[in-house]
Amino acid sequence: METIQSYKCPCCGDALTFLGEKLHCESCGNDFALEDMQHLNEAEGKANSASKYDWEHYEPRSYEDNSEIDLANYNCPSCGAEITGDDTLGSTVCPYCGQSTIVKGQFEGTLRPDYIIPFKIDKKAALAYFEQDAKKAPFLPDAFKNKKKIEEMAGVYVPFWMFDCDCNASISYDAQRITRWSDSNYDYSKTDYYTLFRSGRVGFTNIPVDGSKKADDAYMEAVEPYNYEDAVEFSGVYLAGYLADKYDVSAQESIDRANERVTNSTISLFSSTTAGYDIVMPKNSSVNFSNGKIRYSLLPVWMLNIKYMDKMYSFAINGQTGKVVGEYPIDNGKKWSYFAKTAAIIYGAAAAIAWFLLH
Structure with missing residues (x-):
């Protein structure tokens, strides 16, 4: 028997149902194309996979005295x-x-x-x-x-x-873009939410x-x-x-x-490609070394x-x-002397301004 693929709404997390040619969320009312959800699940799967590290075994070499220096x-x-x-x-x-x-x-x-x-x-x-x-x-x-x-x-x-x-990585992010505007009566704010995916080799x-x-x-x-x-x-x-x-x-x-x-370094490098959003938070990452x-x-x-x-x-x-x-280190005597002199200058200036305004 084939495994039935289920999808969750990327907006609210509730289960999606197939309706017409779209996947529909009963909770928040959003519709999604099946192809988009397949790509989304595939990308999330890569970002959620375990990271793998492949380093060679280092064989130390003994120092050989070539009479270069005593x-x-x-x-x-x-x-x-x-x-x-x-x-x-x-x-x-x-x-x-x-x-x-x-x-x-x-x-x-x-x-x-x-x-x-x-x-x-x-x-x-x-x-x-x-x-x-x-x-x-x-x-x-x-x-x-x-x-x-x-x-x-x-x-x-x-x-x-x-x-x-060499590093292959897949990283997902939660992102927000905030738009603000005003009219004569109110200030408005609209927040758009995004799921971003980045993958590549570095x-x-x-x-x-x-x-x-x-x-x-x-x-x-x-x-x-x-x-x-x-x-x-x-x-x-x-x-x-x-x-x-x-x-x-x-x-x-x-x-x-x-x-x-x-x-x-990989996460930082990939994050530099997410410009254009007001808030970007890494969600899941999979980094594989070879x-x-x-x-x-x-x-x-x-x-x-x-x-x-x-x-x-x-x-x-x-x-x-x-x-x-x-x-x-900090010389506290110098520090307090500096602040005392600064306070005296400010106090003197304030007193001079007050005298000028009163006379």
């Missing part, structure tokens, strides 16, 4: 960070906690990245970017501008997992996911974007003068975040930690673009 392992006794760096680096402050001098040890090997984006901004330029950004911070304490602390900024290659994939390359537990994910994502055209095959020579963190979040552990970033590839990379970040009033303030600066990310 490396050493560095350990922070405070936060436990394990970092690789140039053997010639002197005493330095941990880029993650900023509280201890990291201890140099014998190089024990690490996993070899697939590629690296070399530092394009040296320390002098990174300091200039930070100082310029700090000028925009309101009521910045003078003690926070300590040159000695600022110059403890360290260049770190942060580990990232890079994800590429490719993603170099979706980054932070591979370090010690690096703040919010900071590492905020410091993006990078220009991946500057990426080159990894060579140890790029580590000269810098530190390189070892990943402690595996590729497999990063997949959930990659799925979230790709899905959110040809998923994973690579291991090192991206350049200047890191700075400054302690002020028993709180550590951390900053990250994109080592390629100079973009600064971080939270600045």
